[in-house]
Amino acid sequence: MYVSGLSARSFRWSLPSISLLALGSIGMASVLGQTTTETGAYLGFVLGLTVWAWHEMTFLTGLVTGPQTGPLRASAKGFERLMRAIGAILWHELAIIATAGALAVLTWDAPNKMALWTFCLLWAMRTSAKFNLFYGVRNLSADLLPDRMRYLATYFRQAPCNWFFPLSIVASCTIAAALFATIQSSDVNPFHAASCALLGALLCLGILEHLLMVLPISTNWLWRWSLRSRTTSHKSEQHKPHDLLSAQPRLASAKYSD
Numbered sequence: 001m002y003v004s005g006l007s008a009r010s011f012r013w014s015l016p017s018i019s020l021l022a023l024g025s026i027g028m029a030s031v032l033g034q035t036t037t038e039t040g041a042y043l044g045f046v047l048g049l050t051v052w053a054w055h056e057m058t059f060l061t062g063l064v065t066g067p068q069t070g071p072l073r074a075s076a077k078g079f080e081r082l083m084r085a086i087g088a089i090l091w092h093e094l095a096i097i098a099t100a101g102a103l104a105v106l107t108w109d110a111p112n113k114m115a116l117w118t119f120c121l122l123w124a125m126r127t128s129a130k131f132n133l134f135y136g137v138r139n140l141s142a143d144l145l146p147d148r149m150r151y152l153a154t155y156f157r158q159a160p161c162n163w164f165f166p167l168s169i170v171a172s173c174t175i176a177a178a179l180f181a182t183i184q185s186s187d188v189n190p191f192h193a194a195s196c197a198l199l200g201a202l203l204c205l206g207i208l209e210h211l212l213m214v215l216p217i218s219t220n221w222l223w224r225w226s227l228r229s230r231t232t233s234h235k236s237e238q239h240k241p242h243d244l245l246s247a248q249p250r251l252a253s254a255k256y257s258d
Contacts, residue, residue, distance in 0.1 A: 004060035004146050005229035011061055022054035025115070029103055033110025041194035044114025045202075051099060051115065052122045059092050062148045066090035071154040085134055085155045096123055114195055121199055125206035128168040129213070135162035137213040144223055146230070161214050169210060176203045 003014050025047040032044055058064040068087030076084055086093075100123065103116040133140060136159030145152055179200035183193050212219045 001060065001144065001223060001226035002229045004057060005227060008061075008148075011063075015057065015061065015063065018054050018057045022051050025050040026099070026102060026106065029115035030106035030110070032115070033107045033112050036111050036189075036191040038190045038194040040112050041114050041191050041198060044112055044195075045118050045198045047115040048118025048122070051103070051119055055092065055096055055099070058095070059089075060146055060149060062146075064091050064095050065149075066092060069151075071151040081155075082134075088152060088155055089130070112191070114198070117195070117199060118202065121202055121206075125172070125203070125209070128164075128172070128206075129210065131164050132162060132168065132210065132213055133157070135159075135164050137162065137165070138216065139213050139218060141220060144220060144227070165210070165214060169207065172203060172207045172210070176200050176207065179203065 003010070006014070029044065029047050029051075032040055032047065035043070055064070066086075066088045067090060068084050072081065072084055072088075100116070100120055103119060107113045107116055133156045136157035138158065138160055140153065140156045140158055142150070142153035142156060179196040182188060182196045183200075188196075
């Protein structure tokens with residue numbers, strides 16, 4: 001969030017850097033596949049987080065989003081609203097599917113699939129969060145979006161809660177309970193114990209994130225540190241587009257202004 005809030009000029013080094021790091025992590029996940037130690041579980045977890053970071057970075061910078069690159073029309077309802085919302089993140093979701101497929105192929109016969117499970121768990125929880133934002137929650141946190149991505153807030157809906165929220169909480173809590181129960185098993189080995197503990201802890205953080213969506217409190221102050229980069233880059237973003245990424249919001253606004 002901090003790096004994506006910098007001037008678009010900084011993307012010339014940040015995006016290539018995170019791309020190389022993600023590619024290296026995918027390759028390392030294959031090498032690590034035969035390592036079934038506690039250290040192997042931790043390393044696989046870090047690799048999964050690193051690969052996920054590439055998707056977060058390319059999304060927040062506007063590099064990989066979807067064909068729908070402008071705000072939602074106020075008249076869009078029902079199925080049209082759903083299709084346009086999918087269009088706003090389509091390339092992003094397809095890139096995630098391709099990455100998950102690559103990790104699955106590279107670790108297909110490997111006993112250590114922690115990078116894959118970590119990546120898929122983050123994907124599942126983020127998808128659940130997107131559906132909840134689409135159907136309606138109390139806290140949208142739209143001001144955490146970078147300026148170039150602020151149009152996405154038009155696809156959100158504010159409501160005290162929605163029908164999908166309790167389903168996502170029950171499913172997540174059930175999986176978390178199963179992961180922690182596995183740790184207590186008498187025949188679990190250190191690798192599986194560490195893997196379940198890491199995934200369970202990550203899932204609990206995802207559950208907490210979901211709960212904060214509907215509680216009558218604002219949690220934006222938790223991320224205030226990550227918004228400081230926008231203060232220094234605002235002037236350059238406003239007056240001088242440095243590349244296609246900085247020009248994209250203007251093009252999108254012109255396209256959908258009518």
